[in-house]
Each structure stands twice: as C-alpha cells, then as structure tokens.
Amino acid sequence: xxxxxIVLTIVLFWAGQCLAADLIIFSxxxxxxxxxxxxxxxxxxxxxxxxxxxxxxxxxxAMVGAGQxxxxxxxxxxxxxQDALKNGWVKKNTIHNxxxxxxxxxxxxxxxxxxxxxxxxxxxxVRVAIGxxxxxxxxxxxKQMLEKNKLWNSVTPNISVYAPTVNQLLIYVALKQVxxxxxxxxxxxxxxxxxxxxxxxxxxxxxxxxxIPTAVCTKAPxxxxxxxxNNYISSPEGLxxxxxxxxxxxxx
Amino acid sequence: xxxxxxxxxxxxxxxxxxxxxxxxxxITVLLVLAIAxxxxxxxxxxxxxxxxxxxxxxxxxxxxxxxxxxxxxxTIFSLPIGYSLxxxxxxxxxxxxxxxDLPVAFPELVLGLCLLLLxxxxxxxxxxxSLGFQFIxxxxxxxxxxxxxxxxxxxxxxxxxxxxVDPKMEFVSRSLGYSMxxxxxNVSLPLARNGILAATVIAFARCIGTFGTVLILAGGTYxxxxxxxxxxxxxxxxxxxxxxLTSGIVLMIVSFMxxxxxxxxxxxx
Numbered sequence: 001x002x003x004x005x006i007v008l009t010i011v012l013f014w015a016g017q018c019l020a021a022d023l024i025i026f027s028x029x030x031x032x033x034x035x036x037x038x039x040x041x042x043x044x045x046x047x048x049x050x051x052x053x054x055x056x057x058x059x060x061x062a063m064v065g066a067g068q069x070x071x072x073x074x075x076x077x078x079x080x081x082q083d084a085l086k087n088g089w090v091k092k093n094t095i096h097n098x099x100x101x102x103x104x105x106x107x108x109x110x111x112x113x114x115x116x117x118x119x120x121x122x123x124x125x126v127r128v129a130i131g132x133x134x135x136x137x138x139x140x141x142x143k144q145m146l147e148k149n150k151l152w153n154s155v156t157p158n159i160s161v162y163a164p165t166v167n168q169l170l171i172y173v174a175l176k177q178v179x180x181x182x183x184x185x186x187x188x189x190x191x192x193x194x195x196x197x198x199x200x201x202x203x204x205x206x207x208x209x210x211x212i213p214t215a216v217c218t219k220a221p222x223x224x225x226x227x228x229x230n231n232y233i234s235s236p237e238g239l240x241x242x243x244x245x246x247x248x249x250x251x252x
Numbered sequence: 253x254x255x256x257x258x259x260x261x262x263x264x265x266x267x268x269x270x271x272x273x274x275x276x277x278x279i280t281v282l283l284v285l286a287i288a289x290x291x292x293x294x295x296x297x298x299x300x301x302x303x304x305x306x307x308x309x310x311x312x313x314x315x316x317x318x319x320x321x322x323x324x325x326x327t328i329f330s331l332p333i334g335y336s337l338x339x340x341x342x343x344x345x346x347x348x349x350x351x352x353d354l355p356v357a358f359p360e361l362v363l364g365l366c367l368l369l370l371x372x373x374x375x376x377x378x379x380x381x382s383l384g385f386q387f388i389x390x391x392x393x394x395x396x397x398x399x400x401x402x403x404x405x406x407x408x409x410x411x412x413x414x415x416x417v418d419p420k421m422e423f424v425s426r427s428l429g430y431s432m433x434x435x436x437x438n439v440s441l442p443l444a445r446n447g448i449l450a451a452t453v454i455a456f457a458r459c460i461g462t463f464g465t466v467l468i469l470a471g472g473t474y475x476x477x478x479x480x481x482x483x484x485x486x487x488x489x490x491x492x493x494x495x496x497l498t499s500g501i502v503l504m505i506v507s508f509m510x511x512x513x514x515x516x517x518x519x520x521x
Contacts, residue, residue: 005271055489062491132474135489161389161471164486168468171365175372177388 021051023225024069026060028076028137030166030184031212034245035074038233041241048225056165057137064089070217071226074233076101076137076184077210090215094227096234099247101210103141104185105200106173113179115200118146121180122154129169129178132162137210138169142182145208173197189246211250290504294497302498310475311483312502318391318479319459322398326406326455331448333403334410335440339419356404363400364468371396371469389471394479397465402458406451413447414440450517457510461503480506 027035032054039050053060057075064070064084073090075081078097084090107115113126121128131139139162146152160178163169169181170188174196191197214233220226232238239249302308336342337349355363371377371387380387387393417440425435441448463481470477474486480499487496 058491059489062488062493065491066493129471132486132489134474135486162473162476164467164472164482164489168471171368171468172471175368177368177372 022048023050023071023222023229025050025052025072025074025229026064026068026070027052027054027074028057028060028212029054030076030136030138030187031074033190034242034247037241037245038238042229042232046225046228050229056135058135064217067219069219069221071220071222072214072216072230074212074214076212077141078213079140080137081213081215084215088218090217094216094230095213096215096230097211097213097250098234098239099212099242099249101137101212102185102248103138103145103182103207103209104188104202105180106170106183106188106191107180107198107200108173108176108178109195109197111198111200112176115180117200118149118151118202118206121146121158122151124158126158126180127160127178128155128158129161129163129172129181130159131166131169131182132164135164136166138166138182138184139163141208141210145182145202145206148208149206170197186246212247287504290497290500294494294501298494299498299501302495303502305495307475307478307483308495308498308502311478311480311499314391314394314477315460315479318394318398319456322395322402322459323452323456325395325399326402326459327448327452329399330403330406330410330451330455333407334451335414335436337407337411338414352407353404355400356408360401360462360464361468364397364465367396367400367465367469387469389473389477391470391477393470394466394477397469398459398462401462401465402455405458406455409447409451409454410444413444413451416447417443446517450514453510453513453517457507460506 025035025039035052035054039052042048043050053063053070055063057077057080060070060073061075061080061084064073065087073081073084081090081095085092085095105115105118105121107113113120113123115121115126120126130142131137133139133143143152146155161168161172163172166183166187169183170191172178173181173183174191180200185199185201188197188199192199214230216223216226216230233242243249333352337345337352368388371380371393377387385392387396421439421443422435425439426432430438460479461481462479463485466472466477466479466482467485472478472482472486478486480503484496484499484503487493487499
C-alpha cells in the first residue's frame, strides 16, 4: 500500500514536471519543421524546457486572445501579429519579420491535370483543395490571391474541399485526391524532395507573399527567456535554420 | 494478540478502501468541473444566438441524419458479426476478432487515413465509384467514416450480449424443429433485445462524436461536410468561442442522453 502511494506520488510529481515549461510558444502549424529544430537548439544552449503549441494561425491568435499563457507568438502571416499588436497582446519593439512565406501550387507527381498557373485552376473538371479561408493563414491568402487575379468565382465550383488544417492539403495532393492545391512553398519542400508531388510557382506579381513575424506577448509569463528566444530565431543563426527548411529570409 | 491482528487487518483494508474511493472521487470531481465549465463559461445569449445560426442548424441536421444512417448500418452489420463471433467456431476467428476490434485502439486520424487510401486510388475505390458511391470529400464519406469508427464498439457489445444468452434456449428451439434462422429470429433476438438497444445507442453516440475519421475522409468543409465535432474545431480555428462552446454543449447533451439510455438498458439486462 505504502509503496503504491509512493509510486503514485512520484508518477504525479513526474507528470507535473514534464508538463511544466520554462517557455511557451504558439506557432502556426505549417512552421513545425523549422520550429522543432529551433526549439531543440535553444533548449540545449539555455538548458530550458520549451513547449510549442501548434495550431492554425486563427486558432493560436484566438487562444492568446482568450488569455492562454503564451510567451512568443509566431503565426503564419503578418496580419495576425498586427492584429495582436492593435489589441495590445504583443509588444511592438519585439516584432521581427523573419522569413518570407511564399504560396505555390502543389500538384500530384507528374501533374496529371497539366496545371501551369493560377488560371488553370478555373478550368472545368480540375479538382482543387484550398484551406478554409477563415482557419489557416494559407486559406485566407489563397482566397485573396484568387480574388486579386479575378479568378475566385470561376475557381469556386472546382473546389472539392476547404480543409480546416494545412496538413490535410498536403495529404490530399500527395494521394492524388485533388489535382491542385494552394499551399506554402516551404511546406512542400520536403515532399517535393521525396518525389511525392510537384510544385508550380506563382509569379510574384500574381502572388501574395507573406512574412512570418515573431513577437513576445505583453502578458508573457517568462519574459526574459521569451526575449532571448525571440532574438535567437530572428538572428542570422536562427535564419540559417529557416533557410534549411526552404524559407527565404526577409533581408531588412 | 489475535484481536489486534484482526483489527490491524481491518484498518489496512479501510485505508485501501479510502484511497481507492478518494482516487475515484477525485477524478470524478475533476470531470464534473470540466463538464460544468463547458456550461458555465459561455453567455446564455451567445449560446442561443449560436444555436439559431445557419451554420449550427446545418451542422446539427447533417450530424443527425448521417448519425442515424450510420447507426442503422452499424446495427445491421454488427448484429451478424457479434452473433457469429459469439456462437460459431470457424477458421480464422481469432484473426477476424482482432481486426474488427482494432479500430477501438486506433486513433481516428489513422483510421481516416486508411480509409482515404483505400477509397482513393485502389480498385476498391473504383468499384464503389462505378456504383455511384463517392466517399472522399462527400456526405457519403461522413457516413463511411462514422460507420467504421462505431462498428467495433457495437460489435463488441453485440458479442457479449449473445455470450450471455443461454445457448440451451436455442437448443430447445432447434430440437423442436425450427431452423437456425427461425431460432435466431424468434429466440436469440428477443432475448438479446436490451443488448442490441445498448449497442445501437453507443453506436449512435460514437457516430455523432466522430471527428478525426470524418476530418480526413470527408474533408471537414464549412457548410458542406460539417458535422458537430467539425463545427467545434472550425470555430476554434475561427476564434469564435461562442459557436465552438455551443457545439460542445450539443455534443455533450447527445452523449449524456446516450449514456443514460445505455445505463438504463444495461441495468435491465
């Protein structure tokens, strides 16, 4: 009995230890690969435990708004950080624009529907997947881009799914369930390299290129360490990691 | 001396009992608080407005009719599965049992991915396609996703129900000259009535609550393949907590009713 109680106490204590973090980061779900590496590097240098919560940009934005403890906010598009600044959730002097987030058209290996540009998405019979315009940042950007090119109304009938998460888009393209999807270029670098899908670039004048900003929250529970992390990921050393995963540094 | 020993033992049993009851009540209290929070946090007016919104009405209707359809299908299929696993000995029974039970331990997302692969580009997908069934990004896909998620739960309950039905009753019926099917219809089925009802109720609750499988297979598109758990998730993404909490409350009420009916029928068993 006593042993059992001791074990139980240890387990509970250990579980509590595991959950306690020295740094809480909210990150757009699409940024998972570089974020994991940055987090690991930072942890080993500073001997801290960082916890990254991944979610759709709208989702993590709302969570900060709902008062969830968060130190560093890294959404998939600048708009969210600007809105957070307007609401007084992040500190202005901590905002750094780090890398460019470039939307591309992802198509299944071999490009079965012969997609060459945005216009082809409007061709009849083409199956298109885009992110839900209200959920992940890429959904909103895709819609804006199609509207900017006056294609939204002709593409809508072809959209077979509005996915609530970015990762779904990748699965559907890789499994040939759609002919094309508008998705972040950096997200497909890995899959393209593995030969799962092909990428069709969108010319800059037709594209809407986002920048990924980082910022420290005003109510950050671990301010000092948050500032250090914020500076690290936007430093040349941090940008090298971003670059490795296919992101283009902004260059100030 | 002996008395002391007995007393000592009684004490120990007491400590054991107290600790166990403490753990049970501690977790229960936490759960009750968590459920209560879902009902206490949102504004009543907000919930009411959300309930009346087009999105919620659409999602509720879609959830109910896909849920009913899937439940009917689950019942039709889990009845023979449960009965054969309970009554018959045949080659590969252990294997079949494991495979049918597998989705209980499967994460829904994995199940969704498997179904997406199966109905995607394989000949099985093509066969269904030529029969007019398209499961990917469609409402039919929601039913398929719910069906496979709920089936193992229902089959398990069906099997244990028939395990409790005395085979002697069936022997008597057979010895009086009734065929296997007549016996099944007139003896086994009526005896298993409560278990079948319980399986149906659990299947319905499971169908309504299926998230991951539906998300992957049917896509989770706003106002198209949007069932209640998808509404919950989408509105968390939109940052619309009122809608998210309302769908949570509706889901919770459905589960409560299901569990209530389940416990009642189980008690009657």
